Amino acid sequence: MADDFDIGRLDEVIHGRVRLGIMAFLSTAETADFATLKAKLELTDGNLSVHLRKLEDAGFVEVQKSFQDRRPVTRAKMTEAGREAFIAYLDAMAALVKG
Amino acid sequence: MADDFDIGRLDEVIHGRVRLGIMAFLSTAETADFATLKAKLELTDGNLSVHLRKLEDAGFVEVQKSFQDRRPVTRAKMTEAGREAFIAYLDAMAALVKG
Structure with a gap:
């Protein structure tokens, strides 16, 4: 094992696999809406909501709720602390992958 | 996000974080005993046992039990399937880390 891993x-x-997918997506997409x-x-509504909440509670993601054409839209954005x-x-992972 | 992640x-x-640590260690150390x-x-006996069992059940690790100076010794070794x-x-992770 790479000694520094x-x-x-x-x-x-x-x-966490789902949260890692969310962070990876937001790291390049700046913001993303719930549907995207x-x-x-490839998540269920419930699964995505649970993991978005965990990231939000940790201060890594900001969740914004707004209305578009009178329909509620949820958008997620990585915070500076999240970045x-x-x-x-x-x-930390690079020490393993490149080890 | 790197598109291919x-x-x-x-x-x-x-x-899983603990199992990843076990696989990373065994990927270079060939075999390792439980104490090492x-x-x-930095795990408890119980925690390490649970995660070694999961890797063993998946066929990724082989656990060998033997006696050394009349004392039981448990050794773990990565299987070919595990490798x-x-x-x-x-x-898969490299797509993220190098993305």
Whole structure:
């Protein structure tokens, strides 16, 4: 094992497979609406909501609710803290992948 | 997000943080005894046993029990199937880390 690979550096909030997919998507897509995330990551409404809430509670994602053509729209956006945590996560994983 | 990063390719059995640490360690250490894994990954006996069993049930790790100086010793070794699954996992993660 790459000696510097340390599972202690893997933030469990980000490491969860679904949440990792959400963070990876938001890391390049800036913001994304619920339907796009749901389709891209092939999730159920419930599953996506649970994991978005965990990321929101950790302060890594901001969830904005608004109305478009009188219909409710939910958008998610990575926060600065989320971006920093994601970069640190990628760095920790790079020790394994590039090890 | 790197377009080719797909959470569907992340094998949940390997992706779990503790199991990932075990597979990463065994990927270079060939075999390791229980005490070494426990110390290196900073785990409790119970936690390590549960996750070793999951890897064993998936056919990714072989657990060997023997006696040394009349004391029971447990050793873990990655199977060929485990090695293939781990390489596929690293490949899927590389799409994210190098994306």
